[in-house]
Amino acid sequence: MNSTGQSLRRICGLIVLCPLFSGCRPALPPPTPLNQLNAQQRSGYRVFQGYCAQCHDDRDSDSLHGPPLLGVFKQPYFPSGAPANDERMRVTLQEGHGLMPPINITSQQTQDLLAYLHTL
Numbered sequence: 001m002n003s004t005g006q007s008l009r010r011i012c013g014l015i016v017l018c019p020l021f022s023g024c025r026p027a028l029p030p031p032t033p034l035n036q037l038n039a040q041q042r043s044g045y046r047v048f049q050g051y052c053a054q055c056h057d058d059r060d061s062d063s064l065h066g067p068p069l070l071g072v073f074k075q076p077y078f079p080s081g082a083p084a085n086d087e088r089m090r091v092t093l094q095e096g097h098g099l100m101p102p103i104n105i106t107s108q109q110t111q112d113l114l115a116y117l118h119t120l
């Protein structure tokens with residue numbers, strides 16, 4: 001194969017492999033600024049501070065005890081590969097997940113928390 005063909009192949013290979021590396025993923029839209037949250041989302045933010053923040057970052061992509069929840073609903077899957085939706089989040093909270101213990105909050109707190117997590 002001539003060298004143009006080889007470099008074309010290399011470029012195609014890079015494009016195909018690119019999504020495998022998180023660094024190449026298109027940036028997710030940023031979280032809603034805290035001062036723009038509505039009342040329910042603000043209440044969910046307080047639930048997050050009380051029940052999640054010691055193990056999860058919400059506005060940063062660092063891992064604490066658990067994976068960061070920044071953009072958690074803007075991606076199709078949770079880190080485990082489970083679909084990122086409200087139902088799955090409820091199950092994760094009720095039953096825990098791996099090293100994460102079950103989180104004992106009311107259904108109102110869960111609703112508010114979900115509203116907040118959707119702003120991340």
Ligand code: HEC
Nearest residue numbers: 051052055065066067078079080082092097098099100103
């Ligand atoms: C005591 C620490 C701790 C607390 C508190 C905690 N988590 Fe976690 N969480 C973890 C760990 C550790 C994991 C990774 C579990 C694993 O994959 O084994 C995790 C994983 C997750 C996942 C990913 C599940 C998946 O399927 O990949 C979600 C979503 C999550 N936590 C949400 C929350 C939310 C929301 C709260 C607050 C209500 C919370 N967690 C509170 C430690 C915690």
